[in-house]
Amino acid sequence: MGDVCGRGAKAATTTALVRHTARAVAALLDDPVDVVRAVDKALHDRDHHRDNGMTLGYGHLEPVADGLAVHLVRAGHTPPLLLDDQHAVGTVEAAGGLLGVGIPPGLKARRLTLRPGASLLLYTDGITECRAAGAEQYGETRLAKALAAAPPRSTAAGIVRIVAVDVRGFAGGRDVEDDQAAHVITAGEPAPRRG
DSSP states (O other): OEEESSOHHHHHHHHHHHHHHHHHHHTTOSOHHHHHHHHHHHHHHOGGGTTOOEEEEEEEEEEETTEEEEEEEEEBOOOOEEEOTTSOEEEOOOOOOOBSSSSOOOOOEEEEEEOTTOEEEEEOHHHHTOBOSSSOBOHHHHHHHHHHTSOTTOOHHHHHHHHHHHHHHHHTTOOOSSOOOEEEEEOOOOOOOOO
């Protein structure tokens, strides 16, 4: 999940460049850090678009015996939230700076395993920075509470729906100033072994 600085045609072409670069190199590179570095290089190589930096949360997923292995890179993006298999919510920290601004982003991958029933929420700052009628922002604390309100073993779509309803309720029907996106990855029960 990514979030490009700015709006309009420049932001749209930056988004397309990032998407296509990531897809092209992901098949060739095993390490998600290398994929994100390739994206940063593609952005940096576009001299006339240096003002279009972006944040990115990118990872590789792999089914494992005890759930779903996630190898996650966070390049300046909002910190993902983990709803673990015990229904506790926590932040997933991983170092990494903004992409495409000519400064090496200092990327470091974070490995974790989502146990069956656990979910990982990636989101843009348009969610946490949206405002109610006053100056109050929605914020990370309220987002964590909305995530915790999801019933145990909720589907990814169900969690997104719960978060969206809470954000809309908070904003009170006001127009949002920034794009809002959320993506949830939920680990299911492992498939039975065939023998």
